[in-house]
Amino acid sequence: MRTVRRLLYHDILGAVVFVALAFLALFFFVDLVDQLGTAMRRGYPTWTAVAISLLEAPGNLYELLPIAVLIGTIFSLARLAQSTQFTILRTSGLGPGRALALLATLGAVFAVATLLVGDYVAPWADQRAQRLLLDTGGARAGTRGGAWLKDRYVHDGQPRSVSVHVQRLRADGELRGVRLFVLDDRQRLVEQVVAESARIDDDAVWHLKDVELRQWPDAAGSDGATPAVTTRRLDTWQWPGTLRADVVKAAVLPPNTMSTAELWAYVRHLRAQAQDVQRYEIQFWKKALYPLACVVMVALALPFAYLHARSGGISAKVFGGVMLGTSFMLLNSVAGHLGTLRDWTPWLAAGLPGIVYLSLSLAAFAWLVRYR
Structure with missing residues (x-):
């Protein structure tokens, strides 16, 4: 035989x-x-x-x-x-x-x-x-219109929900055209972050560059007054989210270019954020x-x-x-x-x-x- x-x-x-x-x-x-x-x-x-x-x-x-x-x-x-x-x-x-x-x-x-x-x-x-x-x-990586992601974390004892938009992903792992919209537990905008580029370290901390940061300090108040908006320009800024680099990569890249592990990580993230997972699953x-x-x-x-x-x-x-x-x-x-x-x-x-x-x-x- x-x-x-x-x-x-x-x-x-x-x-x-x-x-x-x-x-x-x-x-x-x-x-x-x-x-x-x-x-x-x-x-x-x-x-x-x-x-x-x-x-x-x-x-x-x-x-x-x-x-x-x-x-x-x-x-x-x-x-x-x-x-x-x-x-x-x-x-x-x-x-x-x-x-x-x-x-x-x-x-x-x-x-x-x-x-x-x-x-x-x-x-x-x-x-x-x-x-x-x-x-x-110059090459582009990612979907033509970028990708939206959701995240949740706790800041100073207060729950926060974040909508993140990434325009594109460079081949060296750098994110380009990053925007963050941070909402409080009553779904009111408390921060808006616009950055030219960002990198994510192994602890899921986002290191953003060329940042425009807008904050509504009194957005959680109950006096009914219009919140005062402060705007700052920063060279660098760190955002302690929970979105890892592999999850962002899986969201930005077309589904057919992801590896099996990247797809599984992204499906788990979508489930954790109560989003529709049918297509990616x-x-x-x-x-x-x-x-x-x-x-x-x-x-x-x-x-x-x-x-x-x-x-x-x-x-x-x-x-x-x-x-x-x-x-x-x-x-x-x-x-x-x-x-x-x-x-x-x-x-x-x-x-x-x-x-x-x-x-x-x-x-x-x-x-x-x-x-x-």
Whole structure:
């Protein structure tokens, strides 16, 4: 069985790597053309466009790896079936259960690789790309309109609620265009802070620069008088909030660029502030379950090994695999949007495509084993 495992794994791994490299080369060319056009408009050098395109490759690999696993596995198994090698393996004792277990193990390895690329390699490369853009003409990180966050803390024994707006996040972690609106326990404005930039230390203390601070000292009074507003300009100012850097980063960046840990931290923050978490919780579950798509892909590919060699050539089977993979990705995207609109259970909305396609593949596999 060790020889069988080595044969299957070596053949499938080589095919998956080949398909992944082909896809990466295609997407690198597309990204390079786009970056060269941007470089001409912004005036940064050509080598920067090439470097940025290379740094975008890990993110592309994360998105493409399940499709590459499906196409590579189908190609490998169809080739083995066409050359009757898989038939020989079956007659030598490779039963359906053993074949499914072998491919599921390989799919789990691909799933771990997808998780590592998506949570570590791709974010690191994206940060380097944005820092490179900053050094060569300025780049922006974050959503187009910035992000709003809420926080609660106690100041001099009085509860405070804060609405925080961050315009954008630089690649080096600096926040730009920061505004804070501090309300007392009766929801009256007591402080307004506008800062050009800010950094957050490990204790969640915000260090703001170029600050305009407006205060309403008598806002909590009961005499009905109009509160006196004081305005000060400060070079630096510290705000002892509870918002950590990873939570702010998760709020400012688009959800699909966050790591699983950042999404989970942001979901916990939204729950603590009694805010709507449906969208980000679905995105968290999609991110957490996405690597398991590799297991679904190898399960989808296994029935192709049991098709008769004359049931279409290898190219037809690979084309069928491409259609299957595309439909899976489309359903995965649509299910997330439907889950948000219909308020579905987040883990079910994220895992529904995988459950459907895994069930279909196992049903097709069982039918082929029994009747073909």
